Structures are given as structure tokens and as C-alpha cells.
Amino acid sequence: MNVKVDQNLTKEYVVSKVVPAHAVEPNLRDGRMYRESLRDGRVVIVDGKEVGDVTQVPTLARGIDTVASYYDAQFDPATRDEVTSIDPATGERFSTAWLIPRTKEDLYAHERAIRLTTSQTFGVFGRPPDYGATKAISFVAWNHLISKGDKDALAKVENFIKVGRRNNLMSADIVADIQANRKLAPEEMKGRLRVVEERKDGVILHGAKAAASNLAQGNIGTISMPPPSQNPPEDSRIWAALPANAPGLRYLQREQLTTGFENIDDHPIDSLGEESDCVLIFDNVFVPWEYVFSYKNAATVNSYTTLGQFAFWKIANRLSYRAEIFAGAAQMIVDALGTDHIPAVRQMVAEVVQYSAILRGMMQAAVENCAPTESGVMLPNHGYVTAGRLFSIEHYPRIMQTLRDLSGQGLIGRVPRETWERADVKGMxxxxxxxxxxxxxxxNKLFNLIWDMTCSPHAMRVALFENINATPAPALREELYRSYDRSPGLRIVKKRLGID
Incomplete structure (x- = not known):
């Protein structure tokens, strides 16, 4: 298939709202334009009711406002170099989310964007805008494998990246299969996402997917296959992109966790809204061949870990920057209570600092030991990233409990602002x-913040998300055993033993 990039992007399949070509920054859009792009007729069901405009649903709207701050940061002189890059061919700025890393410096550009969005959201948005095109970039990185079964894959993915870059789109993953009876063979699972019709112009998808974090607040989704316990049927072997408002696509929003938390003093994090998680129902959704990156390709069936390497690095990096926030929060607690002279308290703070330092060290080592794939895309060292992901989720619950322990009764004795402002109690x-x-x-505000970080329903959702998002520990240990290079140490041991 000969894929061409249409410069008149108003007609592109994945575009709901475009950046005007005459804009000062034609590849960028601000928060207002991002919000407007979400008013596209998507079908989202919240608490049993279909909403006509996601920007008007309080919980979704606050999360949308938080994401909008990223788009505004692209125009702020103080932050634009943190989240945008310059195309050397045109001199134009574009979102770093869509930068294909060809050099180590490109990876550090992505790191800067991750650090900014982690600061903006306190790391509780697992799919911020900088996460962007991770799956598409991975397709470019491993094209030398994928093209063996899909010779047109690279052209289609590069076209998709150009469209995403040109329109500053926010992308989300559509990966996890819905949870159902695992004793059934894959072809017996009625809810699995599958192609039910192949047409001359594209395919028709039917079934469901789980989670799709932030797609209801984004522009496009990239469908991919999760790690299979068994080889999926051919009609489910699909990697593709589709717009958030694709006809036949419905979002079933999970229970909202931050409803009513509009007071930033009482809920410094939860008042910023939350990331949407939805069950996606595909009721005969059309996808044109131009946005079907891979179909029935055996090379992609068991390649989730390989194709996810860039995404895994971004996930681990966000966790490492969030760990820096945990270390700062721990110090803030002891400074507020005057407990830093107590040896046991100092040891607890040191444990949080250790968690932060180890994760940051692993991420720095991953970039410093990066290497290009055969297709020329620079990827961080997969061994260090995998070890970092494993370390982060194994220690995360203990770090949360340490922050709670440091806080003591401060988390229980929080007083809402409206109560505090009563004339008969404020002075006391x-x-x-x-x-x-x-x-x-x-x-009091500090402990409101620690509550939102460690105790609120939203904090529990984030903890669950991190464990699943980073991949459960047993699977990470298996991947670490499979992929980590132990040959240097092995050679030393064999040499000492005189083994050839």
C-alpha cells in the first residue's frame, strides 16, 4: 500500500480538531484548543448516563484542565523547552511526545517532558500527554522485525506520527483485554476484540477492551495486543489507531473517585481531577487500512515486551520522578513536626530517599547505556528499565506506609477549610x-496533601494502576531473568573455575 500524508489534515481519519496552519506555532495548540478538540461527539457513559460533552462532567473536566496545563506549558517561555523540540528540517516546534529518539539527547528531551508532567500532576496521571506515541515509536524502532510480516507497516506508522505531531494530539493505549473466564480458549471468549469483517477500505472491529486510561480525555487510541497466555486467533492479531469519537465506540466510565473535591486546600491533588478509566465497547467500529499497522502478523503475537520497551521506560521514569516527590514529602513532614532529631524518624526518611535515589540512578543508567535498534531508534537499556520497574512496584506500598507512619495523627486530625474558618474555632x-x-x-494543608497521596480512594486507584501498569512483579522477574545480560560476571566466574 502506498501511503501518502495528506497536508489537508481536516479530513484525516484520526483528527478531530486541527491546529490552524497559519498559527504562530502550527504544530502546537494551547489548553483551550485541547479542550475544544474533545467536543467531538464521543459517546461516554458516566453513572449510567450518556454525556454530551466530557469537558462539562466535573471529574473529567478537572482532569482535562490538568492536562490542558501541559498544552499551555508549550507556549510558556519558562517551560516550552521542557516539552517541545525543534524540527531541524523546518525549524518548527512540535511536542516532544512525538519525537522519535535517534540520539541520547533525544531521550533526555523525553525525560524533561516526563519530569514536567510528573510535577504538574504529582505523577498520578499514568497516561499524561508526554506518553503520547510510545507504541507508534516502538513500531518504528522494531520495524526490522514487523516488516517481515507487514511490509507497509513503517509507512503507515510514520504517517500516523506525522499526523499526531502536526496536530499535537493526545494519544492513549488500548491494550488490556477485558477480564473473563480464563478457562475458555481465546476463540471462545465472546468479548475479545476481533475483526469481524475485512473490507476493501478497512476492517470492522467488534468486542471490548479494558481500562484505556485517559482515552476519554484524549484524541486518539492505539490498539495493541497484551502479553498473551495463549496465541490469540488471527482475527485478534491487530495493532491499529482510531479516533476517540469513532462511530460505534462507547466508553463505560468507572466509578468516579474525586467527585466534589473542588477545594484545593482540602484536596491539593484530588481537586485536580483524575485520569479516566473505561471499558471500551466496539460495536462494529470501522478502521481504514491506513491506520491498521499490523494484522495477522505472527511477528507481533508474542512481542508485547519488545514493542513496549519505550513505553516501559517512560513509565519507570515517571515513577522515578514521583519518588523524588515522595522524598520531598517525607522531609516536609518531619520539618513540620520537628521530629528530625528522632533516629527512627531519620531512618524512615532515609528509606524514602533511598527509594528515590535508586530509581533515578537506574533511569540515568538506562539512558547512558542506551543503544539503537537495527531500525535506528535509540532505546534505553532494557535491563535497567526492567529492574527499575520491578524495584518501584515492590517498594511502592512500603513507601506509602512510611509516609503515613511519619504523619501520625496528622492524617486523622485534618480539619476542612470551612470548619477552620468558623469564627468560634479558628483562633483556637x-x-x-x-x-x-x-x-x-x-x-493542616500539608497533611491534606499527604492524605491525597497515600490514603484517599484516588490514591488507592493510583496504587492499583501502578502495579498493573508497570506489570506485576512475577512477570517482571521472568523478563529480567530472560533479558538481563549476566555474561560479564559469568565470564569472570568461569575463568576463576578454569571452565572454557
Missing amino acids: LDEYLPGYRMDAWTK
Whole structure:
């Protein structure tokens, strides 16, 4: 198939709203334009009711506003170099999310974007805009494998990346299969996503997918196959892209966890909204061949880990920057309570610092030991990334509990702002509850923040997401055993033993 890039992108399949060609930054859009792009007729069901505009649903809207701050940061002189890159061929800026890394510096450009969005969201959005085109970039990275079964795959993926870059789109993964009776053979699972019709102009998809975090707040989704326990039937072997408002696509939004938390003092994180998780129902959804990157290709069936390497690195990097926030929060707690002179407290803070330092060290080592694939895309060292992912999720619950332990009764005795402002109690609270070199109200706000980080329903959702998102520990150990290069140490041991 000879794929051409249509410069009149208003007619592109995956584009709902485009950046005007005459704009000062033709490849970028601000928060207002991002919000407008979501008013595209997508079908989202929240609490049993179909919503006409996701920007008007309180929980989704607050999450959308948080994402919009990323798009505004592309125009802020103080942050634009953190989230955008310059195309050397045109001199134009574009979102770093869509940068194909060809050099080590390109990887560090992605790191800068990850750090900014982690700071903006406190790391609780697992699919921020900088996550973007990870699956598409991985397809470019491993084209030397994929093209053996899909000779047109590279051209189609590169076209998709050009469209995403040109329109500054927000992309989300559509990976996880829905949970059903695992004793059934794959072909017996009625809900599996599959091609039910092959047409001259494309395919028709039917079935369902789970999670799809942030797609209801994004523009496009990339469908891919999860790690299979068994080889999936051919009609389910599909990697493709589709717009968030594709006809026949419906979103079943999970229970909202941050409803009503609009007071930033009482809920510094939860008031920023949350990332949407939905069950996606595909009721005969059409996908043109131009956006079917791979179909019935045996090379992609058991390649989830290989094709996910760039995404895994981004996930681990976000966790490492979030760990820096945990270390800062731990220090803030002891500073507020004046407990830093207690040896046991210092040891707990040191444990959080250790968690942060090890993760950052692993991520730095991953970039410094990067290498290009045969297709010329630079990828971080997979062994260090896998070890980092495993370390992060194994220690995450303990770090959360350490922050709770450091806080003590501060998490239980939080007072809402409206109560604090009552004339008959404010003076007493100000007098009775001061911290060490910190007034009582500021200390109260600090523990509101720690609550949102470690105890709220939203915090529990994030903890669950991180464990599943980074891949459960047993699977990571298996991957680490399979992929980590132990040959240097093995050679030394064999030499000492005189083994050839």
C-alpha cells in the first residue's frame, strides 16, 4: 500500500480538531484548543448516563484542565523547552511526545517532558500527554522485525506520527483485554476484540477492551495486543489507531473517585481531577487500512515486551520522578513536626530517599547505556528499565506506609477549610495546632496533601494502576531473568573455575 500524508489534515481519519496552519506555532495548540478538540461527539457513559460533552462532567473536566496545563506549558517561555523540540528540517516546534529518539539527547528531551508532567500532576496521571506515541515509536524502532510480516507497516506508522505531531494530539493505549473466564480458549471468549469483517477500505472491529486510561480525555487510541497466555486467533492479531469519537465506540466510565473535591486546600491533588478509566465497547467500529499497522502478523503475537520497551521506560521514569516527590514529602513532614532529631524518624526518611535515589540512578543508567535498534531508534537499556520497574512496584506500598507512619495523627486530625474558618474555632486551631516553624493552617494543608497521596480512594486507584501498569512483579522477574545480560560476571566466574 502506498501511503501518502495528506497536508489537508481536516479530513484525516484520526483528527478531530486541527491546529490552524497559519498559527504562530502550527504544530502546537494551547489548553483551550485541547479542550475544544474533545467536543467531538464521543459517546461516554458516566453513572449510567450518556454525556454530551466530557469537558462539562466535573471529574473529567478537572482532569482535562490538568492536562490542558501541559498544552499551555508549550507556549510558556519558562517551560516550552521542557516539552517541545525543534524540527531541524523546518525549524518548527512540535511536542516532544512525538519525537522519535535517534540520539541520547533525544531521550533526555523525553525525560524533561516526563519530569514536567510528573510535577504538574504529582505523577498520578499514568497516561499524561508526554506518553503520547510510545507504541507508534516502538513500531518504528522494531520495524526490522514487523516488516517481515507487514511490509507497509513503517509507512503507515510514520504517517500516523506525522499526523499526531502536526496536530499535537493526545494519544492513549488500548491494550488490556477485558477480564473473563480464563478457562475458555481465546476463540471462545465472546468479548475479545476481533475483526469481524475485512473490507476493501478497512476492517470492522467488534468486542471490548479494558481500562484505556485517559482515552476519554484524549484524541486518539492505539490498539495493541497484551502479553498473551495463549496465541490469540488471527482475527485478534491487530495493532491499529482510531479516533476517540469513532462511530460505534462507547466508553463505560468507572466509578468516579474525586467527585466534589473542588477545594484545593482540602484536596491539593484530588481537586485536580483524575485520569479516566473505561471499558471500551466496539460495536462494529470501522478502521481504514491506513491506520491498521499490523494484522495477522505472527511477528507481533508474542512481542508485547519488545514493542513496549519505550513505553516501559517512560513509565519507570515517571515513577522515578514521583519518588523524588515522595522524598520531598517525607522531609516536609518531619520539618513540620520537628521530629528530625528522632533516629527512627531519620531512618524512615532515609528509606524514602533511598527509594528515590535508586530509581533515578537506574533511569540515568538506562539512558547512558542506551543503544539503537537495527531500525535506528535509540532505546534505553532494557535491563535497567526492567529492574527499575520491578524495584518501584515492590517498594511502592512500603513507601506509602512510611509516609503515613511519619504523619501520625496528622492524617486523622485534618480539619476542612470551612470548619477552620468558623469564627468560634479558628483562633483556637491557630493557637493549638502549630507545627515546627510552620503555622497551624499550613501544617493542616500539608497533611491534606499527604492524605491525597497515600490514603484517599484516588490514591488507592493510583496504587492499583501502578502495579498493573508497570506489570506485576512475577512477570517482571521472568523478563529480567530472560533479558538481563549476566555474561560479564559469568565470564569472570568461569575463568576463576578454569571452565572454557
